[in-house]
Amino acid sequence: MTFSEMTEARYSVKKFSEKNVEEEKLKKILEIAGKAPTARNAQCIRIYVLKTNDAIAKARELTPCIYGAPLCLMFSYNIDEAYPYPGETNRNSGDEDCAIVATHVMLEASELGLGTCWVNNFSPSKAKSIFNLPENETVVLLMPLGYASPDAKPLAKHFEKKAIDEIVTVL
Ligand SMILES: Cc1cc2nc3c(=O)[nH]c(=O)nc-3n(C[C@H](O)[C@H](O)[C@H](O)COP(=O)(O)O)c2cc1C
Numbered sequence: 001m002t003f004s005e006m007t008e009a010r011y012s013v014k015k016f017s018e019k020n021v022e023e024e025k026l027k028k029i030l031e032i033a034g035k036a037p038t039a040r041n042a043q044c045i046r047i048y049v050l051k052t053n054d055a056i057a058k059a060r061e062l063t064p065c066i067y068g069a070p071l072c073l074m075f076s077y078n079i080d081e082a083y084p085y086p087g088e089t090n091r092n093s094g095d096e097d098c099a100i101v102a103t104h105v106m107l108e109a110s111e112l113g114l115g116t117c118w119v120n121n122f123s124p125s126k127a128k129s130i131f132n133l134p135e136n137e138t139v140v141l142l143m144p145l146g147y148a149s150p151d152a153k154p155l156a157k158h159f160e161k162k163a164i165d166e167i168v169t170v171l
Helices: 003-009 023-033 053-062 094-111 124-130
Strands: 045-050 071-078 137-146
Touching (some): 045 094, 053 124, 053 137, 071 094
């Protein structure tokens, strides 16, 4: 599959099958995550693999958007390691670093025939407390991961993309 074909094939999976993700596939996905660029290569990001019944139940408590996935990744960053924007008091690279790492994960999962859904419909502070994360971490997103159910399909929204000239300005 070429990169273009992979981006065409990907869609947000909102119905997963119960089939477990093979350990080798999970390992490959996490290796790819580690290759993503991060600000100053500080690698402030942290990935939690929510895999046990207890961890998945907690994820379901946080959001209705786990969609039956057998596992879920939770992306957070270490505030002390994130790159602080010069001259800005409350801005650092943490969200961007998590976003690019999670995008690598999403596309590698797609290459391996797995589905994902990017989820921000939850309270990051509740996630931090429910999983007992260190004080200096901020949770950014959840990503259910697994095989799409045989009857899963993209939502209509998936096909509603703005024309390129609506989002690109050449100056
Ligand atoms: C930053 C971000 C947050 C999202 N949060 C959620 C979410 O909480 N729940 C959900 O079901 N989908 C969520 N999505 C998936 C989007 O709804 C989906 O990407 C969008 O509708 C386009 O569909 P597609 O991914 O199939 O192309 C999110 C996507 C992004 C990029």
